[in-house]
Amino acid sequence: MSTVPKGDYDGIRAEVKKILKRPGYDDGSIGPVLVRLAWHASGTYSAKEKNGGSNGAGMRFAPEASDGANAGLEHAREFIDPIHKANPWISYADLWTLAGATAVEAMGGPKIPWKPGRTDFQSEVAATEYRGNIDNRLPDAALGAQHIRDIFYRMGFNDQEIVALSGAHNLGRCHSDRSGFDGPWVVNPIRFSNQYFKLLLTRKWVPRQWDGPFQYEAIVAGTRLMMLPTDIALIEDPEFRPWVEKYAADQQLLFKDFAAAFGKLLELGVDRDGTGVAHLVKGGGCPFAA
Numbered sequence: 001m002s003t004v005p006k007g008d009y010d011g012i013r014a015e016v017k018k019i020l021k022r023p024g025y026d027d028g029s030i031g032p033v034l035v036r037l038a039w040h041a042s043g044t045y046s047a048k049e050k051n052g053g054s055n056g057a058g059m060r061f062a063p064e065a066s067d068g069a070n071a072g073l074e075h076a077r078e079f080i081d082p083i084h085k086a087n088p089w090i091s092y093a094d095l096w097t098l099a100g101a102t103a104v105e106a107m108g109g110p111k112i113p114w115k116p117g118r119t120d121f122q123s124e125v126a127a128t129e130y131r132g133n134i135d136n137r138l139p140d141a142a143l144g145a146q147h148i149r150d151i152f153y154r155m156g157f158n159d160q161e162i163v164a165l166s167g168a169h170n171l172g173r174c175h176s177d178r179s180g181f182d183g184p185w186v187v188n189p190i191r192f193s194n195q196y197f198k199l200l201l202t203r204k205w206v207p208r209q210w211d212g213p214f215q216y217e218a219i220v221a222g223t224r225l226m227m228l229p230t231d232i233a234l235i236e237d238p239e240f241r242p243w244v245e246k247y248a249a250d251q252q253l254l255f256k257d258f259a260a261a262f263g264k265l266l267e268l269g270v271d272r273d274g275t276g277v278a279h280l281v282k283g284g285g286c287p288f289a290a
């Protein structure tokens with residue numbers, strides 16, 4: 001791990017790219033779990049309550065670290081930690097979000113707009129006091145369209161952005177020892193593309209007969225692929241489905257819309273002052289409203 005000059009975020013991007021390949025781990029890359037870390041760090045935001053979001057990197061502490069929805073993300077945090085050790089000038093909150101953005105790009109996806117300036121909570125007490133209660137803010141894969149809307153509308157996303165963001169399930173896999181679900185969504189889960197949307201529309205997804213939680217499956221090119229109930233909700237819901245069709249037909253459109261929506265996700269709750277610093281204030285929202 002190299003030390004890069006303070007403020008050299010492209011240097012950090014290069015460090016992240018160096019550690020992505022990991023033979024023997026999942027499908028040979030830690031990219032997908034880094035994308036999930038960036039998303040779960042950011043996806044606790046509430047536009048109404050003006051708290052949650054990536055600023056503070058609260059997932060270093062309980063209760064966020066031990067939230068069942070974040071099971072497995074300790075691996076992502078451990079993978080990325082050496083970069084922080086070598087470059088303690090970058091905040092964890094910036095590092096996690098930048099790593100997710102970099103991973104998407106390195107796996108063949110679009111360049112994600114990203115800005116620095118996040119600060120870290122200094123302790124669990126600070127995280128709890130300043131952030132407020134942000135329990136149960138992440139989606140439950142066993143539920144349907146109404147739940148997806150409740151979760152993502154709370155963050156300030158619309159139906160089109162929800163479907164675009166779901167394109168991240170082109171990456172990585174479910175782990176029975178983390179979420180309980182099992183398997184990848186696509187045949188090559190370390191390459192960002194619109195395959196996930198194509199497969200949603202063209203395969204016959206049937207309930208998997210097994211002891212685990214209810215999920216769908218289809219065998220594609222000899223590989224058992226999966227869909228979560230929330231993934232299938234995207235083709236069953238009349239407002240979501242047209243966007244699935246658009247993204248299945250047009251990868252360029254997906255890349256453009258995914259970059260915008262993922263960039264927006266990483267910015268939620270990050271309110272910078274005139275010098276570009278996002279301070280941590282009670283509630284985690286705008287410093288001038290505190």
Ligand code: HEM
Nearest residue numbers: 032033035036039139141165168172173174175178179230
């Ligand atoms: C993995 C649920 C939205 C990115 C997973 C897993 C579940 C899940 C259950 C498996 C975790 C494991 O067992 O390791 C959901 C639900 C969503 C949603 C219910 C919304 C309704 C998103 C969004 C993104 C995302 C918006 C990013 C923009 C990922 C990635 C993985 C993943 C990259 C693979 C992680 C790995 O390979 O370790 N998701 N997710 N998900 N999710 Fe989502």
